[in-house]
Amino acid sequence: MSAGIIDGKQVSQRILDQVKARVDARRTRALRPPGLAVIRVGEDAASKIYVRNKLRACERCGIESTVLEIPDTTTQAELLARIDDLNHSEIIDAILVQLPLPSHIDSDTVTDGIEPTKDVDGFHPCNVGRLMLGRTGLRPCTPRGVMTLLRHIGVTVTGMDAVVLGRSNIVGRPMALELMHAGATITVCHSRTRGLEDKVAAADLVVAALGKPRFVEGSWIKTGAIVVDVGITRLADGSLVGDVDFEPARRRAAWITPVPGGVGPMTVASLLENTLQAAELRETGATTP
Ligand code: NAP
Numbered sequence: 001m002s003a004g005i006i007d008g009k010q011v012s013q014r015i016l017d018q019v020k021a022r023v024d025a026r027r028t029r030a031l032r033p034p035g036l037a038v039i040r041v042g043e044d045a046a047s048k049i050y051v052r053n054k055l056r057a058c059e060r061c062g063i064e065s066t067v068l069e070i071p072d073t074t075t076q077a078e079l080l081a082r083i084d085d086l087n088h089s090e091i092i093d094a095i096l097v098q099l100p101l102p103s104h105i106d107s108d109t110v111t112d113g114i115e116p117t118k119d120v121d122g123f124h125p126c127n128v129g130r131l132m133l134g135r136t137g138l139r140p141c142t143p144r145g146v147m148t149l150l151r152h153i154g155v156t157v158t159g160m161d162a163v164v165l166g167r168s169n170i171v172g173r174p175m176a177l178e179l180m181h182a183g184a185t186i187t188v189c190h191s192r193t194r195g196l197e198d199k200v201a202a203a204d205l206v207v208a209a210l211g212k213p214r215f216v217e218g219s220w221i222k223t224g225a226i227v228v229d230v231g232i233t234r235l236a237d238g239s240l241v242g243d244v245d246f247e248p249a250r251r252r253a254a255w256i257t258p259v260p261g262g263v264g265p266m267t268v269a270s271l272l273e274n275t276l277q278a279a280e281l282r283e284t285g286a287t288t289p
Contacts, residue, residue, distance in 0.1 A: 001223060003253035004153070008145075011152045012265035016061055019272045023062040026279075034279035035064045036094040036120065036271075037086050041079065041105065042072030047098045054096070057268045063275055064091070072102040079105060080113045087115040093279035094120035096271070099170075116289050117281055120274045123170065127289055131174055134181050137289040138274050143175040145266025146207060146228055147182065153255055155205075155226060158183030163199050165189050165216070165243065166209035171230055175207050208243035218248020227256040230263045 023033055036058055040051050051067060058065035068082060079097075086092050095118045101107050111119075116126035122140040130137030150157060162184040166172030176186045184205065189196050200206055200220045208216050209230035221227060231243030242259030250256050257263055281289060 001251060001254070003227070003250045003256040005250075006149050006153055006228070006255050006257045006262060008149060008257060008262040008265045011149055012145075012269035015148065015266075015269035016057060016272060019063070019269075019276055020061040022276055027062075031283070032091065033062050033064050034094065034275050035066070035089075035092045036096065036275045037066050037068065037089075037092045038096045038098060039068045039070060039079070039082065039086075040098045041070045041074060042102050044100065047100070051098055053268055054271060057272055058275075061272055063272060066092075074105075076105045076109065079110060083110065083113045087113075087118060092118065093282055094118055094275040096120050117286060118278055119289070120271060120278055121170075122174070122274065128169070128174070130289060131177050138278060139178070139270075140170055140174040141270035141274060142171050142209075142230060142263060142267045143178045144270040144273070145263060146175060146230070147178050148270065149228065149257065149263070149266055150205075150226070153226075155255070157205065160184045160204040161187070161202060162205040162207065163187045163189060163203035164207045164209070165196070165200070166211075166230075168209065171209040175209065175230075179205070179207075206244075210243045212243055213241045214243070214245040216244040216249065218245050218250075218252060221249045221252040223252050224254045225252070227253045228263065229257050229259050232259055232264060 038051050040047055055065050086095050095114050097110055111123045114124055116124045119127050119138055122138040127137045131139055162179045164172050164176045167188050167190045176188045180186050187199050189199055197220050201222055205226045207228045211231055213233040227244055227249055229242035229244045233241055240260045
């Protein structure tokens with residue numbers, strides 16, 4: 001068996017086309033384009049690349065983006081004051097603070113400082129609570145992108161046994177909630193899990209978000225399973241690899257995402273969907289997402 005490759009690049013382009021069409025339609029109704037503000041603190045090299053990709057995607061879709069590059073000597077209070085300005089801006093619909101932040105700044109406090117209706121990453125406790133309850137809201141971008149990919153290949157998650165590897169607030173935990181709402185039966189594994197390999201071997205769907213290169217061996221994958229690899233690690237030779245040992249896993253799975261070109265582009269596409277959603281939300285005068 002050789003798995004179908006889930007082409008995240010291609011699906012993300014389709015999503016960006018849809019966002020662009022909706023932004024263009026706003027113009028014909030004399031509505032301004034959605035506005036995204038990205039805050040980057042310090043000089044983290046990976047963050048610079050991520051922010052650049054996000055801004056490029058905004059440009060492609062006609063979303064107005066602005067980036068605030070703040071030195072890492074900035075205090076937490078100064079950063080919160082900048083966020084507060086954006087919270088009150090009439091032309092900014094969506095605010096994203098690129099993580100990681102310097103160690104003297106508490107990322108939870110910063111997340112809490114973002115107005116929930118502008119919290120385009122979906123990390124504010126209000127949005128996390130809404131996801132938990134299965135209500136509408138701004139959903140974390142990576143899990144949202146994974147759900148879009150699964151829909152794209154026509155998978156019905158309902159009734160599946162799904163294993164999520166990782167329980168972080170930005171990927172594993174919201175991913176498990178999305179899959180649970182979609183009707184899957186969820187097992188969440190983490191660093192304290194016993195018998196992880198057996199749990200993976202029993203899964204119809206595996207979502208790996210550990211940050212451990214090639215941790216999931218191909219022989220663990222159940223024949224015909226769907227494998228979604230969120231992990232991205234840059235090796236010493238400069239190559240990017242996922243959390244799954246791709247080639248052997250591909251020989252057992254029905255569908256698999258590559259790294260790069262799988263989940264990564266979908267995270268950016270979901271961010272733009274969220275930005276548009278935030279703009280539409282604000283026009284309804286909503287005070288909660
Ligand atoms: P994280 O915050 O470091 O969380 C990693 C999770 O993996 C934790 O829950 C940890 O368990 C678990 N874990 C670590 N080692 C383990 C082991 N040996 N066995 C079982 N569980 C283990 O990472 P993250 O932010 O969720 O990101 C995960 C990966 O996804 C990274 O490679 C990151 O770069 C990538 N990522 C990709 C995208 C994208 O767009 N493609 C977006 C976000 C993240 P504990 O909780 O017990 O410590």
